[in-house]
Amino acid sequence: MLEQQLVNALSLGSVYALFALGFTLIFGVLGVINLSHGAVFMLGAYAALQAVVKLHLPLWAALIAALLFSGVVGMLIDVLVLRPLRKRNAPHLIPMIATIGIGIFFNNAVQGIFSADNQRFPSDLLPDQQVYFAGVQVSVLEIAIIVLSFALMGALFFIMNRTQIGRALRAIAESPKAAALLGINVEGLFLLTSFTAAALGGVAGVLIALYSNAVFPLMGQPILHKGIAVIILGGMGDIRGALVGAMFLGFAEVLSVAYIGSTMRDAVGFGLLFLVLLLRPQGLFGKVLERKA
Amino acid sequence: MTESFDNFWAIYSNLVLTIGINGLLALSIYLTLSCGLLAMANAAFMGIGAYTASLLTMNAGAPFSVALLGGMAAPTLVALVIGAPTLRLSGVYLAMATLGFGEVVRVAILNAESWTGGALGLNGIPQSTQWWHVVASLVIVLLVLWRLRRSRVGRAFEAIKEDGVAASLMGIGVLSHKMLAFTLGAAIAGLAGALNAHLTFFIGPSEFGFDRGVDILTMAILGGTGGLTGPVLGAAIITLLPELLRSLKDFRTMVNGIILVVIVLFLPRGLWDPLRFKQWWARRKAVTAASGEKR
Numbered sequence: 001m002l003e004q005q006l007v008n009a010l011s012l013g014s015v016y017a018l019f020a021l022g023f024t025l026i027f028g029v030l031g032v033i034n035l036s037h038g039a040v041f042m043l044g045a046y047a048a049l050q051a052v053v054k055l056h057l058p059l060w061a062a063l064i065a066a067l068l069f070s071g072v073v074g075m076l077i078d079v080l081v082l083r084p085l086r087k088r089n090a091p092h093l094i095p096m097i098a099t100i101g102i103g104i105f106f107n108n109a110v111q112g113i114f115s116a117d118n119q120r121f122p123s124d125l126l127p128d129q130q131v132y133f134a135g136v137q138v139s140v141l142e143i144a145i146i147v148l149s150f151a152l153m154g155a156l157f158f159i160m161n162r163t164q165i166g167r168a169l170r171a172i173a174e175s176p177k178a179a180a181l182l183g184i185n186v187e188g189l190f191l192l193t194s195f196t197a198a199a200l201g202g203v204a205g206v207l208i209a210l211y212s213n214a215v216f217p218l219m220g221q222p223i224l225h226k227g228i229a230v231i232i233l234g235g236m237g238d239i240r241g242a243l244v245g246a247m248f249l250g251f252a253e254v255l256s257v258a259y260i261g262s263t264m265r266d267a268v269g270f271g272l273l274f275l276v277l278l279l280r281p282q283g284l285f286g287k288v289l290e291r292k293a
Numbered sequence: 294m295t296e297s298f299d300n301f302w303a304i305y306s307n308l309v310l311t312i313g314i315n316g317l318l319a320l321s322i323y324l325t326l327s328c329g330l331l332a333m334a335n336a337a338f339m340g341i342g343a344y345t346a347s348l349l350t351m352n353a354g355a356p357f358s359v360a361l362l363g364g365m366a367a368p369t370l371v372a373l374v375i376g377a378p379t380l381r382l383s384g385v386y387l388a389m390a391t392l393g394f395g396e397v398v399r400v401a402i403l404n405a406e407s408w409t410g411g412a413l414g415l416n417g418i419p420q421s422t423q424w425w426h427v428v429a430s431l432v433i434v435l436l437v438l439w440r441l442r443r444s445r446v447g448r449a450f451e452a453i454k455e456d457g458v459a460a461s462l463m464g465i466g467v468l469s470h471k472m473l474a475f476t477l478g479a480a481i482a483g484l485a486g487a488l489n490a491h492l493t494f495f496i497g498p499s500e501f502g503f504d505r506g507v508d509i510l511t512m513a514i515l516g517g518t519g520g521l522t523g524p525v526l527g528a529a530i531i532t533l534l535p536e537l538l539r540s541l542k543d544f545r546t547m548v549n550g551i552i553l554v555v556i557v558l559f560l561p562r563g564l565w566d567p568l569r570f571k572q573w574w575a576r577r578k579a580v581t582a583a584s585g586e587k588r
Contacts (some may be wrong), residue, residue: 033385084558092384093331094557097514100507101553108547115543225396225503232393236386266400274397277390278378 005258006251011142013250014149014180015211018204020230020242022197023264028173028237029193031092032082036099037201039106040077044070044202045209045219046110049119059125065197066206074198075191082194083187103220111217118216145207148208152244154202160239165172168264169193173237194243229273237282244284248272294533306424307492312532313427315491319512319524320434321481326518327447328474331384334375334391334508335482337398338368342483343490344402344409350491357421357491364487365480372479373472380471383457395506401500414497415490418566419556420499422491430488431525438521450474484511511553517563526565 019041026034047069051062081102085095129140160166165275171179172186180186208223209215234241249269256268276283302309318335325332346364349355355363379390402409409415443519452460461467490496508531516527531549538545545577556563 027385035388080553081558088561090557090561091389094561096331096385096388097510098554098557100510101550101557104507104550104553105547106550108544108550110541112547148559221503225392228389230390232389236389266396267404270393270397270400273393277375277393277397282382282386283306 005254007136007138009251009254013247014146015204015207016250017243017246018149018200020227020246023227024231024242025197029169032095034099036102038220039103040070040198040201041205042220043073044205045215048206051216063206066202070202071195071199072243074194078194108215120213197216232283233276235285238285241285310427312529313431314485315532316431316525317481318509319480321478322509322513323518323524325474328450331388332391332395335386335509336501336506337395338479338482339486340548341368342486343496346487347415347490350419361487365483368479368483369476372476375473376475399498399502416495418490420494420582422488437447482556515556517565523563523565
């Protein structure tokens, strides 16, 4: 029983991590809290659904289509909204407010086009085989979610820590101005970051949509709130923190549903969040940045 | 004349009073913004105020005035408790922490079913809010904030907003001033919540979530946060907009999103911006003076 719950928690936690990584990436590199990330997540799910239903693509192709689509949306957000604000040197709260507007826009546009109804993937599409492993029943879908999430996260870790691009991104996170002086193409990397973050968000959207078999316009809002919780738990802008925070939340939710009751699901997660806020508001891995005079 | 007014009032009184209540909410976030704090907890404070006041009138049988005071006191106390650790954070970190706190409050209301009715909310709250309650509250809050702006405290807020470190070097108690702005903002939001609960006679936990917080922020940003006029103007526009855009049906709220982005991109100081008005005026004067000279 416990092992079963741990597998569920792992798959839930890895989807949270995928979502939160994009969220924290944008914050770490661009310094923007991207509150449209929930809407991008939802757009990814709709893109995959349309690819399957209208274009009759197989699931793996739909996943790639969703990745590309949400990535391009992320780039458009950066070019059309965030870049002009950067040029103007707007204080940091301003881009966050703009992304709230973008989120409202996408949520309502999708609701207007596809209606607020819950849509589903065709049932013959989903792999429904079960695998028994050491007495634990795992669906192929869960395995795919865990493997895919960890593969994408591993690729991100590798890029951030081992490659020239990663080094440049970390330089930008320290100071965009200094990075530009060192000859780093800051605007180009901002664009790349926006693409990557949104693509990760879109894939997370498809995975959640497959897992819960539900696609609806406001599906991004609850996960956005959880993403906020995750990056507060882990420390803002920290990739390790996002992973740990997401797993923490996934395990807290699943175990509280299993052992305390389903109404306490959000209460446990956000209760933890409240404790972290009171005791360590900078998060588990975060640092409080303070300017010394 | 009076008859047509009565007709108008019978249909639109709720809308007009909602403008007033939203004005209070926009002013509550204006107060923290004027101290340089992006605190997104106002919807949560509104909820705490609304539930406290409603429970006071419904369960304890308290008079409306006591309920309003309770609705202001409870969020103030909560703000004192969570302000101490979170106000150390700056900028977006504070925004995230207060957003997280808002979710905590929503979930807490949802789970304290025996008191709050859980997801079903509280029904049958007495409709004690009269039009003059709203008007009086708005006038009093405006007067207090207007006085505050011109006082030592208001100037300290402005100094902290411009540069916290420089302000502290000038001998301003940064944390205590931030705390004052935060708790006073919480009290105003709580008052708005208490008034609103006794106007609509129903409250539920989803009313005080993320979306409400965003709405409140949108009002203040749309109107402009440079003074007291902006937030109230923004509140009026955001409240009236859905009524004016009825023809757009499903795409109605989409316009809110577009407005927010457009304002942030092109009118960063909001609609009500005395500085811009002055510049326009000066330019017009210059143009007319120049054409006068030619003649």
